Amino acid sequence: MVNAALPHEIEVVERIQESPTIFTLRLRFTDPVQHASFRFEPGQFNMLYLYGVGEVPISIVSDPEDEKLFDHTIRVVGRVTRGLGQLKARDRLGMRGPYGRGWPLKQAEGRDVMVITGGLGCAPVVSVINYVIRRRDKFRRLVIMQGVKHSDDLIWRSQYSQWSKLRDTQVLVAADVGVALWPWHIGRVTELFDQVEIDPSRALIMMCGPQGMMRVAVDHLRRRGVPENHIHLSMERNMHCAVGHCGHCQYGGKFVCQDGPVFPFTEVKDLFGVMGF
Amino acid sequence: MEAGFLPRAGFQALLDALHRAGYRCVGPRVRDGAIVYDMLDEVGALPQGIRDRQGPGQYRLETTASPRFFSWANGPQALKPFLFTPREVMWRSERDARGAIRFSEITPAAEMLAVVGVRACDLAALRLQDRHFLQGRFADPYYAARRKNIFLVAVHCTHPADTCFCASTGDGPRATQDFDIALSELDDGYLVQAGSDKGSTISAQLPLVPATDAQRRDSEQEVQEAARRQTRGLPSRNLRDVLFANLEHPRWENVAERCLSCGNCTSVCPTCFCHGETDETALDDHQSRHVRQWDSCFTQGHSYIHGMTIRADTRMRYRQWLTHKLGSWHDQYGRSGCVGCGRCIAWCPVGIDITEEARAIGGGGGHG
Numbered sequence: 159m160v161n162a163a164l165p166h167e168i169e170v171v172e173r174i175q176e177s178p179t180i181f182t183l184r185l186r187f188t189d190p191v192q193h194a195s196f197r198f199e200p201g202q203f204n205m206l207y208l209y210g211v212g213e214v215p216i217s218i219v220s221d222p223e224d225e226k227l228f229d230h231t232i233r234v235v236g237r238v239t240r241g242l243g244q245l246k247a248r249d250r251l252g253m254r255g256p257y258g259r260g261w262p263l264k265q266a267e268g269r270d271v272m273v274i275t276g277g278l279g280c281a282p283v284v285s286v287i288n289y290v291i292r293r294r295d296k297f298r299r300l301v302i303m304q305g306v307k308h309s310d311d312l313i314w315r316s317q318y319s320q321w322s323k324l325r326d327t328q329v330l331v332a333a334d335v336g337v338a339l340w341p342w343h344i345g346r347v348t349e350l351f352d353q354v355e356i357d358p359s360r361a362l363i364m365m366c367g368p369q370g371m372m373r374v375a376v377d378h379l380r381r382r383g384v385p386e387n388h389i390h391l392s393m394e395r396n397m398h399c400a401v402g403h404c405g406h407c408q409y410g411g412k413f414v415c416q417d418g419p420v421f422p423f424t425e426v427k428d429l430f431g432v433m434g435f
Numbered sequence: 436m437e438a439g440f441l442p443r444a445g446f447q448a449l450l451d452a453l454h455r456a457g458y459r460c461v462g463p464r465v466r467d468g469a470i471v472y473d474m475l476d477e478v479g480a481l482p483q484g485i486r487d488r489q490g491p492g493q494y495r496l497e498t499t500a501s502p503r504f505f506s507w508a509n510g511p512q513a514l515k516p517f518l519f520t521p522r523e524v525m526w527r528s529e530r531d532a533r534g535a536i537r538f539s540e541i542t543p544a545a546e547m548l549a550v551v552g553v554r555a556c557d558l559a560a561l562r563l564q565d566r567h568f569l570q571g572r573f574a575d576p577y578y579a580a581r582r583k584n585i586f587l588v589a590v591h592c593t594h595p596a597d598t599c600f601c602a603s604t605g606d607g608p609r610a611t612q613d614f615d616i617a618l619s620e621l622d623d624g625y626l627v628q629a630g631s632d633k634g635s636t637i638s639a640q641l642p643l644v645p646a647t648d649a650q651r652r653d654s655e656q657e658v659q660e661a662a663r664r665q666t667r668g669l670p671s672r673n674l675r676d677v678l679f680a681n682l683e684h685p686r687w688e689n690v691a692e693r694c695l696s697c698g699n700c701t702s703v704c705p706t707c708f709c710h711g712e713t714d715e716t717a718l719d720d721h722q723s724r725h726v727r728q729w730d731s732c733f734t735q736g737h738s739y740i741h742g743m744t745i746r747a748d749t750r751m752r753y754r755q756w757l758t759h760k761l762g763s764w765h766d767q768y769g770r771s772g773c774v775g776c777g778r779c780i781a782w783c784p785v786g787i788d789i790t791e792e793a794r795a796i797g798g799g800g801g802h803g
């Protein structure tokens with residue numbers, strides 16, 4: 159029996175500081191055979207193990223066809239992520255994965271793709287944006303909506319400018335608080351919905367971020383006529399095992415680690431936004 | 436398959452046969468004022484004549500003149516701790532001077548363990564734990580190793596406690612499957628039934644005499660009577676829809692005012708499976724052990740995600756437990772997560788009664 163609980167050794171190839179509290183680790187298995195057999199879908203996550211401290215679930219942000227490395231963009235929020243942030247190139251750590259259900263990218267082909275994120279929970283959907291841009295002909299319009307609390311929180315800022323210049327691509331960014339030279343909207347990202355240009359019947363929506371923001375976004379999209387089963391979102395819950403055993407991420411009849419983290423809205427709507435679940 | 440009748444004086448032969456087959460035997464013993472499963476080598480250690488008196492927040496043992504070994508309902512443990520252990524080292528990591536990390540799996544020795552005195556409710560719970568730990572996308576190797584070599588001697592329940600309601604959940608009092616041997620206890624001995632090949636191998640070594648029709652009739656009547664005597668009950672229908680339609684019911688607040696959020700109910704529940712994983716590092720920092728330990732949805736940490744607790748108060752935690760156990764379990768495992776053992780009622784320090792709360796929130800209906 160394969161023990162899914164056992165991590166494998168990986169190493170940091172490169173570490174990139176994205177913002178004061180966000181960093182990216184570019185990683186590979188120390189065993190080249192293992193590395194060659196590693197496959198994942200955007201939206202899936204790995205359990206990263208920091209020696210002697212513990213494991214955390216982190217979504218994979220790099221392209222599934224990048225054979226050399228896989229990337230995790232991580233925000234320092236606790237014990238393990240703080241320690242991960244101190245790793246340097248050539249440091250070793252543990253990893254098991256990938257786990258869960260990723261984004262419905264095959265289903266999105268031939269459709270308008272709309273990506274909505276809020277707060278700093280942007281890494282899981284940035285993988286979608288990059289995936290679509292690298293395979294641009296397979297998709298119709300690309301709409302990127304990103305909300306942050308403070309303009310300084312927006313990482314990959316130059317990328318947003320570049321994306322906005324691409325054909326059939328619309329970038330709508332908002333910060334609750336903006337500083338001088340902030341080129342985008344000041345206020346809630348959800349205030350920008352009227353500017354969104356999509357074909358509601360042919361759009362596939364992918365989003366992650368605070369549940370309050372996603373709730374408002376879902377309401378708006380429904381009013382625009384987007385079918386609920388075309389709205390997909392990535393859920394975040396406490397996870398220890400990632401294999402559907404430990405119970406921490408149980409959400410109604412689902413375990414987020416295995417049945418998600420990406421769900422069609424129809425599968426989570428009954429409890430969505432209910433405090434305590 | 437009925438094998439015969441074992442006079443009480445021959446009970447030691449069962450333990451001896453299990454020992455000869457290589458099993459370590461555990462069975463009911465009295466310890467700290469409760470029936471617990473512990474090492475059982477000699478028949479004299481069995482709780483002869485002991486009865487349990489259980490009620491909400493209450494568990495007391497009494498001595499009677501009965502010659503029986505199993506005239507009690509249950510103790511705080513079920514089979515759960517033997518298979519899904521309360522605390523377990525899963526793997527070890529070692530870091531050398533150059534920073535390389537090596538991971539070693541620590542799988543449990545597949546001990547040959549025989550448990551004597553298993554109840555029907557606990558066998559039902561075992562099926563649910565099997566389903567959870569073994570039959571999903573990932574099988575748990577720790578549970579699997581222990582499960583593989585367990586030998587189960589069930590005893591049909593003839594002395595339900597006031598807290599029992601297995602008849603209403605359909606899980607007892609008669610053990611109908613998943614045992615190796617099942618015993619019907621009568622005043623002078625046991626009707627022995629083998630439920631597996633290894634059970635037949637053991638029963639063939641016992642000093643059995645042919646069973647009589649009167650013994651069969653008495654045994655059947657006692658089990659029927661045990662079902663009839665149960666006064667508590669859960670509605671047999673699926674409570675999912677009614678519970679989730681009542682998430683703002685005032686009763687949640689009412690139960691939260693009584694509940695201590697201590698997690699006793701989840702510890703004694705034979706189907707609760709939550710566990711947490713942590714690392715324990717050696718002082719010299721060269722080695723770290725990855726440990727899992729039972730967790731409870733009644734703790735602050737259970738729903739913690741970076742900086743926020745999703746279930747910050749007791750109302751949310753009790754609601755989480757009950758809506759999962761009696762509601763969303765149906766979606767995940769095809770049935771309710773409650774087998775009617777009543778432990779959460781007896782071992783709750785303030786005597787919260789799951790059947791009463793379910794009735795208050797989910798509407799009426801007892802048996803049936």
